[in-house]
Amino acid sequence: NGTAENRGKSPVRKPLSLDFYLSSRQTLDASATHLGSHKLSMMEAGSHSPFETQVLVPAQVKDGSYYLLARVDPKGEVVEVDEENNLLIAQGRILLAPDLVVSELKSELMKEGSRVSITGKVKNQGNRPVGRAFSLALFLSSDGSIDDGDLRIAVQKVEGLAADSATSFSLNYSLPEALGPGSYFVLAQMDSEEKIYEWDESNNIYWGSSLTLGPDLAITALTTNFSKDGRQIVVQDIVKNQGRYSVKQPFKVSYSLASKEVSVSSGQNLGSREVSTLSPGEASSATTTFPVGSFPKGAYVVWAKVDAEKAVLDMNRANNESRSDEIRIGPDLMIGGLATTLLPDGEQVEIEETIKNQGTLPARHRFQVAFYLSMDDRLDGSDRLLGNRWVDGLEVGTESRGKTVVPLPPKTEPAQAFVWARVDPEEVIGELETANNTATAGRLLKTDVDLVMGQLTPALISNGEQMVLTDTVKNLGPDAIPGSFSVAFYLSRDGVIDSKDLLLGERRVEGLKAGTTSSGTTTLAIAPEAGTGKLSILARVDSRNQVTERKETNNDYWGSSIHLGPDLILTELKGEVASDAHEIMVTQVVKNQGNRVTPTSFKGAVYLSKDIRISSDDLLLGKPVVASLVPGAASTARSAFPIPPSLENGKYTLLGQVDPDQEVSEIEEVNNDQAGGEFFLGPDLVVEAIKSTLSPEGDRITVEDTIRNQGNRPTSGNLEVSYFLSRNWSIDDSDTFLGSRTVSRMGPGEPSSANTMLSLLKKKIPTGRYFVLARVDGGNSVIETDETNNIRPTLVPLVIRQEKEKK
Numbered sequence: 128n129g130t131a132e133n134r135g136k137s138p139v140r141k142p143l144s145l146d147f148y149l150s151s152r153q154t155l156d157a158s159a160t161h162l163g164s165h166k167l168s169m170m171e172a173g174s175h176s177p178f179e180t181q182v183l184v185p186a187q188v189k190d191g192s193y194y195l196l197a198r199v200d201p202k203g204e205v206v207e208v209d210e211e212n213n214l215l216i217a218q219g220r221i222l223l224a225p226d227l228v229v230s231e232l233k234s235e236l237m238k239e240g241s242r243v244s245i246t247g248k249v250k251n252q253g254n255r256p257v258g259r260a261f262s263l264a265l266f267l268s269s270d271g272s273i274d275d276g277d278l279r280i281a282v283q284k285v286e287g288l289a290a291d292s293a294t295s296f297s298l299n300y301s302l303p304e305a306l307g308p309g310s311y312f313v314l315a316q317m318d319s320e321e322k323i324y325e326w327d328e329s330n331n332i333y334w335g336s337s338l339t340l341g342p343d344l345a346i347t348a349l350t351t352n353f354s355k356d357g358r359q360i361v362v363q364d365i366v367k368n369q370g371r372y373s374v375k376q377p378f379k380v381s382y383s384l385a386s387k388e389v390s391v392s393s394g395q396n397l398g399s400r401e402v403s404t405l406s407p408g409e410a411s412s413a414t415t416t417f418p419v420g421s422f423p424k425g426a427y428v429v430w431a432k433v434d435a436e437k438a439v440l441d442m443n444r445a446n447n448e449s450r451s452d453e454i455r456i457g458p459d460l461m462i463g464g465l466a467t468t469l470l471p472d473g474e475q476v477e478i479e480e481t482i483k484n485q486g487t488l489p490a491r492h493r494f495q496v497a498f499y500l501s502m503d504d505r506l507d508g509s510d511r512l513l514g515n516r517w518v519d520g521l522e523v524g525t526e527s528r529g530k531t532v533v534p535l536p537p538k539t540e541p542a543q544a545f546v547w548a549r550v551d552p553e554e555v556i557g558e559l560e561t562a563n564n565t566a567t568a569g570r571l572l573k574t575d576v577d578l579v580m581g582q583l584t585p586a587l588i589s590n591g592e593q594m595v596l597t598d599t600v601k602n603l604g605p606d607a608i609p610g611s612f613s614v615a616f617y618l619s620r621d622g623v624i625d626s627k628d629l630l631l632g633e634r635r636v637e638g639l640k641a642g643t644t645s646s647g648t649t650t651l652a653i654a655p656e657a658g659t660g661k662l663s664i665l666a667r668v669d670s671r672n673q674v675t676e677r678k679e680t681n682n683d684y685w686g687s688s689i690h691l692g693p694d695l696i697l698t699e700l701k702g703e704v705a706s707d708a709h710e711i712m713v714t715q716v717v718k719n720q721g722n723r724v725t726p727t728s729f730k731g732a733v734y735l736s737k738d739i740r741i742s743s744d745d746l747l748l749g750k751p752v753v754a755s756l757v758p759g760a761a762s763t764a765r766s767a768f769p770i771p772p773s774l775e776n777g778k779y780t781l782l783g784q785v786d787p788d789q790e791v792s793e794i795e796e797v798n799n800d801q802a803g804g805e806f807f808l809g810p811d812l813v814v815e816a817i818k819s820t821l822s823p824e825g826d827r828i829t830v831e832d833t834i835r836n837q838g839n840r841p842t843s844g845n846l847e848v849s850y851f852l853s854r855n856w857s858i859d860d861s862d863t864f865l866g867s868r869t870v871s872r873m874g875p876g877e878p879s880s881a882n883t884m885l886s887l888l889k890k891k892i893p894t895g896r897y898f899v900l901a902r903v904d905g906g907n908s909v910i911e912t913d914e915t916n917n918i919r920p921t922l923v924p925l926v927i928r929q930e931k932e933k934k
Contacts, residue, residue, distance in 0.1 A: 226253035229333035341440035343370030459486030580684030591722035659692030694721030776809030811838030814919030
């Protein structure tokens with residue numbers, strides 16, 4: 128389709144013939160093939176006649192690239208003012224050829240990775256049939272490109288293919304025993320012997336899905352239960368390697384807690400355990416405990432997932448998950464402390480108690496704590512209710528402390544009476560355990576001595592190997608303490624003194640008068656068994672129970688906390704991408720700025736990310752191992768990591784993480800991440816050189832130019848280089864498009880040079896000085912590292928004159 132124009136001042140009084148030709152050159156000569164003609168009606172002066180017609184390409188025209196030419200009045204039946212402008216060449220070329228592609232390629236491992244099944248489709252998406260047989264070659268490649276190191280699976284013959292038609296293929300292939308574990312790609316190559324002329328030879332290789340040959344990790348058993356105190360989930364599991372390859376590197380088994388209706392990905396992470404290696408057929412069993420967070424009351428399951436980080440080339444990840452039987456979660460109220468004080472009048476008792484919810488759910492309803500008087504050390508129905516207090520619910524892990532004064536029945540002998548407490552006697556709270564809802568403080572005693580801690584201040588010295596403690600003890604009672612007693616100091620992880628805490632040492636106090644204080648400074652060594660992490664400093668006055676007090680519940684004191692352990696940070700992270708983007712060299716500097724040596728070596732992690740935050744969408748490049756670090760020491764490592772060819776082009780940020788698997792217990796865990804520099808993966812097209820020559824007749828321009836891909840990745844598919852005529856060095860709507868040339872796939876650093884002859888419509892171009900500009904990838908079909916360097920002008924302008932000015 129197009130438009131014919133009568134530019135003359137006289138009308139055309141008879142019909143005209145408009146003829147069309149195919150030519151391999153930009154000239155109309157005897158080698159051109161006549162396609163057909165179209166009749167134009169009579170045309171008035173200055174008028175236009177649009178046309179649209181279909182022509183048949185003769186079968187004898189060979190496959191190839193052609194120009195379409197149109198000539199009006201080819202027999203010269205009309206006398207014209209200018210007979211030289213009757214021929215027009217259409218922009219671009221017409222390609223007549225088949226185009227073979229693999230439109231579909233699927234692969235599946237069978238029989239524990241010993242065989243592979245391959246199916247697919249071959250398509251001719253060109254406009255000409257393939258009239259002869261051609262080959263389809265299938266390869267197994269570890270890097271996604273066909274080379275001498277790949278395993279050729281099969282070569283199949285295809286007996287021709289009509290235009291716009293497809294044919295299917297399938298085969299089963301036994302993998303060699305010597306083939307090592309790893310990730311492989313099934314590649315298909317069309318016309319590997321290059322017998323068929325095609326309009327695009329760059330799309331003959333098809334990259335199918337990847338196959339993983341390696342171990343096969345499966346969870347074969349999983350059971351769960353709660354610990355006796357209800358604070359932990361106990362998980363027992365068995366992981367087995369069912370594949371034919373060994374697992375030679377450590378991997379993790381991760382656990383999460385979820386309601387029965389959701390999948391593993393929606394659950395809350397509990398933690399993990401590590402498995403070092405597994406031979407074929409070998410199994411690893413373990414019992415792992417995890418603290419339980421706050422969950423809605425209900426039924427839950429524990430999900431176990433093996434190798435969630437994909438550290439192992441597992442050939443079958445469908446069996447990497449397993450779900451436990453149902454477990455139930457709820458609150459659990461207990462009496463954590465109970466003390467009684469007989470008031471001076473001998474007729475009332477002051478009761479102090481602490482109620483704690485040690486379950487896994489809050490107690491959301493109001494409940495009471497009831498107090499009873501018993502004449503023996505048992506609580507039963509015969510005991511007398513003294514009083515109660517109410518608690519307005521209790522969150523998980525929190526306490527409610529109360530002080531209640533109740534009257535004693537007349538004629539009660541204190542030395543023979545016991546005071547009991549029972550939490551939630553009406554059972555309004557649905558608990559996991561009710562056996563711990565009662566407690567007694569023992570017999571009522573008369574005493575006027577009361578010891579309390581008034582101050583406890585710690586200070587670390589000697590790089591955290593010792594601690595200086597300053598404390599103050601006071602006797603609040605009206606009576607003096609004649610004998611000596613002890614003040615003990617502990618390191619605790621939960622703020623409550625119990626058998627799990629580490630006793631640091633004691634100081635002795637040689638008696639204490641009524642209302643007076645005793646202060647002391649004690650230097651104590653911190654034993655290695657203190658471990659690492661955030662620890663509380665606790666003190667207990669009269670730790671050996673040498674003094675009988677009227678109140679025993681106020682002897683403990685919680686001082687400030689200290690941090691013991693290493694603290695790992697990344698002080699430097701930088702990377703350098705190879706010229707062809709096949710790998711990145713990363714330099715990391717890891718420092719231990721804590722006060723403890725790291726107990727073992729640990730890993731780092733390096734990622735490529737689209738942003739500056741580490742997430743599951745990022746590409747893990749590797750996990751280099753860092754040797755153990757003493758406090759203040761640093762470790763520098765340079766590692767080369769391959770960049771997968773499948774990683775899409777674009778801008779990436781290098782991210783680093785110290786101890787990603789949390790193998791080291793640190794003072795601070797939130798400072799382990801670090802962002803490095805930004806990198807761009809992809810081609811970068813530039814017009815490296817250009818010069819132009821105007822023909823003596825002034826009717827055409829010859830452009831000699833060189834295009835180069837100065838990026839680090841190849842382009843995909845064909846590119847277009849466009850040429851423009853402009854009065855300046857920039858391209859805008861006022862400039863004249865001259866034509867274009869096509870450039871095939873370009874590798875990193877690869878150039879493309881050409882001489883292109885461009886027809887010049889001289890009647891439409893005013894006289895003047897013009898520059899020729901070349902633009903590569905004007906349609907921005909290629910994502911480049913720099914889109915601003917795609918245009919280059921000639922340095923020397925051309926002088927173009929109108930015909931009449933030449934005369």
